[in-house]
Amino acid sequence: MDKLFPTQEIGSLAKPSWRVKGYQGDELTENEIAEAMSWGEKLGIANLEQLIQVLKNKNSPQRRKAILEWAAKYAIKFFEIAGLDVVFNGEQWRSEMYEHFIRRVSGFKVLGFVKSFDYRYFNKAACIDPPKYIKPIYLEEFLFTKENTTRKIKVPFTGAYTLVDWTFNEFYEKRVVDKVQDFTRRKFEAKKDFLFDLIKNVIRPEIKTLVDSGAEWIQIDEPAATTNPSSEEMELFVEAFNETVRGFNCIFSLHNCYSNYKILAKYAPKLQNCGQLALEFANRDNPQIGLDNIRTSYKEIKFFEEYGFSGNYGLGVIDVHSNFVEPPELIRDRILYAAKIVGDSSRIWVNPDCGLRTRSWDVSFQKLKNMVLGAELARQSLE
Amino acid sequence: MVNKQVYEPKMETIECYITGILPRPEELIEVTRAYDRARISREELENAFEKATKEVIRIQITAGLSYITDGMLKWQDLFRPFTEKLEGVHVGSLARWFNNNTFYRKPIITNRITCEKNILEEITYRKLIPKDVLWKVILPAPYTFIQLAENQAYSNKTDLMFEYAKILNKELSKLVNLGVKYIQLSDPALVYQPISKSISRDELSMVKAALDTTFKGISVKTCLQTFFGDFTQILPEALEFSVDHLGVDIYETHMEKLVKYSFDKGIALGIIDARNSLMENMDELVKLAKKIVKTIYLSDFEEIFVCPNCDLEYLPWKRAKEKIKTLRVLATRLEEELHG
Numbered sequence: 001m002d003k004l005f006p007t008q009e010i011g012s013l014a015k016p017s018w019r020v021k022g023y024q025g026d027e028l029t030e031n032e033i034a035e036a037m038s039w040g041e042k043l044g045i046a047n048l049e050q051l052i053q054v055l056k057n058k059n060s061p062q063r064r065k066a067i068l069e070w071a072a073k074y075a076i077k078f079f080e081i082a083g084l085d086v087v088f089n090g091e092q093w094r095s096e097m098y099e100h101f102i103r104r105v106s107g108f109k110v111l112g113f114v115k116s117f118d119y120r121y122f123n124k125a126a127c128i129d130p131p132k133y134i135k136p137i138y139l140e141e142f143l144f145t146k147e148n149t150t151r152k153i154k155v156p157f158t159g160a161y162t163l164v165d166w167t168f169n170e171f172y173e174k175r176v177v178d179k180v181q182d183f184t185r186r187k188f189e190a191k192k193d194f195l196f197d198l199i200k201n202v203i204r205p206e207i208k209t210l211v212d213s214g215a216e217w218i219q220i221d222e223p224a225a226t227t228n229p230s231s232e233e234m235e236l237f238v239e240a241f242n243e244t245v246r247g248f249n250c251i252f253s254l255h256n257c258y259s260n261y262k263i264l265a266k267y268a269p270k271l272q273n274c275g276q277l278a279l280e281f282a283n284r285d286n287p288q289i290g291l292d293n294i295r296t297s298y299k300e301i302k303f304f305e306e307y308g309f310s311g312n313y314g315l316g317v318i319d320v321h322s323n324f325v326e327p328p329e330l331i332r333d334r335i336l337y338a339a340k341i342v343g344d345s346s347r348i349w350v351n352p353d354c355g356l357r358t359r360s361w362d363v364s365f366q367k368l369k370n371m372v373l374g375a376e377l378a379r380q381s382l383e
Numbered sequence: 384m385v386n387k388q389v390y391e392p393k394m395e396t397i398e399c400y401i402t403g404i405l406p407r408p409e410e411l412i413e414v415t416r417a418y419d420r421a422r423i424s425r426e427e428l429e430n431a432f433e434k435a436t437k438e439v440i441r442i443q444i445t446a447g448l449s450y451i452t453d454g455m456l457k458w459q460d461l462f463r464p465f466t467e468k469l470e471g472v473h474v475g476s477l478a479r480w481f482n483n484n485t486f487y488r489k490p491i492i493t494n495r496i497t498c499e500k501n502i503l504e505e506i507t508y509r510k511l512i513p514k515d516v517l518w519k520v521i522l523p524a525p526y527t528f529i530q531l532a533e534n535q536a537y538s539n540k541t542d543l544m545f546e547y548a549k550i551l552n553k554e555l556s557k558l559v560n561l562g563v564k565y566i567q568l569s570d571p572a573l574v575y576q577p578i579s580k581s582i583s584r585d586e587l588s589m590v591k592a593a594l595d596t597t598f599k600g601i602s603v604k605t606c607l608q609t610f611f612g613d614f615t616q617i618l619p620e621a622l623e624f625s626v627d628h629l630g631v632d633i634y635e636t637h638m639e640k641l642v643k644y645s646f647d648k649g650i651a652l653g654i655i656d657a658r659n660s661l662m663e664n665m666d667e668l669v670k671l672a673k674k675i676v677k678t679i680y681l682s683d684f685e686e687i688f689v690c691p692n693c694d695l696e697y698l699p700w701k702r703a704k705e706k707i708k709t710l711r712v713l714a715t716r717l718e719e720e721l722h723g
Contacts, residue, residue, distance in 0.1 A: 111660055112699025113412050117477055117486035118459050119419040121412055124699060126660045166484050168660035177664070183634045187659075228482045230577040258479060258486065283476055321477065 004345050005335055005375040006085040011156035012355030013090030019071040025059030043077040068093050076149050083372035086152045093141045097158045098166055099123045105202050107131035126168035131198045133205045142215055155215050159222035160203045161240045164195045199243050217251040226260040238270045245273045257354045265303035278314030280353035289329045295337040302341055316353035318367045325366045331374025350375045397687050397718045398449035399710035402608050403694025405454040406703050411435040432457050436508045447711035450519035450565045453508035460487035461523045461569055464506050471496040481575050481611045490532040498550045503558050517564040524570035525593040541589055548596040555601050567606045574612030581616040595625045606630055606651055610693035615640040632692040642678040649685040653692030655706050673720045689714050
């Protein structure tokens, strides 16, 4: 990018109720249709009457497809109007980052919901056969985004380590049961087998498809990266990332959040072809404006510098789990504070901590607009 | 009403129970999601919790478990609702729960902690536990509480640990009066040490003192359940802790080291893997459990329990239910092996 502090999103955006209910085939209320209209007008979406007609139609495969396309158009425009430099489709076509992926690959069986936190759950699967690539997973949404924006595109891609860590490993554990007696070793050996089969059979073919179709930047999402902080597991994570990206003519970045950055920092320099680390800080930071010691969480960027990570940072400056709209001055100070630690402002990109799927569109829009304003303020103060 | 008990734990029998939060059954999950999206009322949510609690109690009783819990379906994590109801504690931001894809909210200690209410009486579903079964409750142990809380009020964490232990002691006494028969404290932080060194000997003596305070005057059976880490790190000190039983996570514990110690306390063998969807190979487990019991008890066996290694909430409800059903089967088989 030719300017300092480019702004980007991380992935998801909440799905409006006309997208959720419409896709389920439910009839929409007047209010829901009015909401679609109101956002459409705000975002300057063309031919809104066509969407209204689609929303009023009876459920059919054509209606469902059209709703997905409209939702993606809205999300792309949402990011553009908020002023972001790098965009995608707000993951409007994905149920969520895990289930979307495993439901499109053979070898996985969904077992049911487990708690993530509070009243949030995820639909956890077991691997019951070696994973097999059946059809492209993210290709269609990438092509659609490409057609509908002139901005730079970054494709969020759920990483292999996270997919494996979040899946019960039935097939591979059964396979090693007689060979490995020790329970801990058994789990680890089976995990390794599962991980590298998944990368070879599914992840790399999907990346190849995306790159062959013109994807220039893929963000590997690995929220599970430091879940198991032992050196053996961290080495496995690094090996998985490197094997994932090996040899592709494409920019890769890593997104990791709600993690242990002291651990990640130690291994970050070993990640090959990793142009950017997109990290979460705002969630743990102080809401007061200022550049001194109150920027507690951003201090952690020092770990990465000390261990010698030389790529860029995607600096999380927006808390995605709170409705507090960060003022531009707070965002500016977070950016300037991190830039000072890094010592090279051109290595700082600006983004929310994580995907915005848990916030309303109103809140997300205000937050993103302020993020863009904050980046501009930071730029001005360095000029 | 006569307090008739279904199971009378005896030295020669192998007992079983669950050791933590149960997963929410699917119907309840739907209700909690609807509540989260403001689509149903608080009352509807409460009713759904009560209905599901009755069901998980029934399943434990039918499965023949020795002690019955309320399933802790309402618990968002090991600390809530208990510690969030203490004065001086605020609920903080999300943090990872050990090495799981599960998050808890950090208790933030903003003031000296006190307990004005009858918290446990309020949050346990005592009224739903039939009077003729043995009632078990599970609470966060002092060490895990101070390790995972953010202390902004005490000059050191040890002071906080003792203050928490005192509150726990008072609350537990009230529970005993309400009829609780078994108290488990969950203490994963005591053994979870994947990167740093094991807990120090000095810290362990503090833990022992805090447990002394916690269980002072408590007349029912007590257990310190450890999980997510190698139990042998806290040996031999743990053998002196003021609890009746020690809980061991078989899937994380160094077996060869464990069998070098002789126990004069009961053991809760965390032998059903709550983080694995595969159903256990009973032959393998019976063999392993037998080996442990035969080596750590030189003459008479103490009380022995088979149980899940940790909270079953890492599994979807259906699979957890199947695992609950295997507990008595496993206990019976182990009993036959040991006495047969």
